[in-house]
Amino acid sequence: MPKYLISFEKGAMDHIPEEDFADVGKASHAVVQEAKDAGVFIFGGGLRYDDDDVEHAVVEIDGTITDGPFPESKELIGGGMIVDVPTREAALEWAAKIAVACRCAQDVRKFMFDPEQDD
Template sequence: MTKYLISFPSGAMVFPADDLQAVADASHAVVRDAKAAGVWVFGGGVDEDVPPVMVDADGGVTPGTYPQTARIEGGYTVLELPTREDAVAWAAKIAAACRCAQEVRAFQDDPES
C-alpha cells in the first residue's frame, strides 16, 4: 500500500464565517470515516502562528526555512491506500468537507516507514 499526502493551502478555504462549524463537523466526519476504514495515518493543520526553524546536524537552531518551503501552511492528511484512484476518491471527500480542491501526492515506498 502507498501513503498519499492530500493537502490544501489555507487561502483555498473560502466560505462565510457562519459556516465554520459546519466545515469543521464535515471535516471531522471524513477523519472518522478514514479511521474506521483503517486508512488514516495522520492529519492536521499547520499552526501558522508558530514560525519555522532550521535545525543543523549539531543541534543548532536558526530562524527561517528553505526558500522553496517558506509558504507551507494549510491542512494535510496522510492516508495509506491501495491505489491512486482510492486517494483521489478520499481527496474528493475532503474537498467536499473543506470546500476547496485538494492536491494529491504519493510518497515513495520505504519499507522502514
C-alpha cells in the same frame, strides 16, 4: 500499501465565511472518522500560522536554527491528511471527500516507497 498526502495550501479556505467554519469542521471531522473506520487514516491536521504562539523553526543543513516565520514566498501547507490505501484512485476518492468537506481543492501526492520503513 502506498501512503498518500492529501493537502491544501495555506489560505485555501480564506473564502469561507467565519460563520461556516463550524460546519466545515464537522464535515471534515466526519471524513476523518470515516477514514479511521475504514482503517486507512494515518495522520491529519491543520497547521497554524496566525498567532505569536506558533512554534516554528527552520533548521539549515549546517544545523543553524532560525525561529520562524517562513518567508512569505514559500508555498505553505495549510493542512492535510495521510492515508494508506491500495491505489491512487482510492487516494483520489478520499481527496474528493476532503475537498467537499473543507470547501477547497486538495493536492494528492504519493510518498516514495522505502523498503527499510514500509511494509
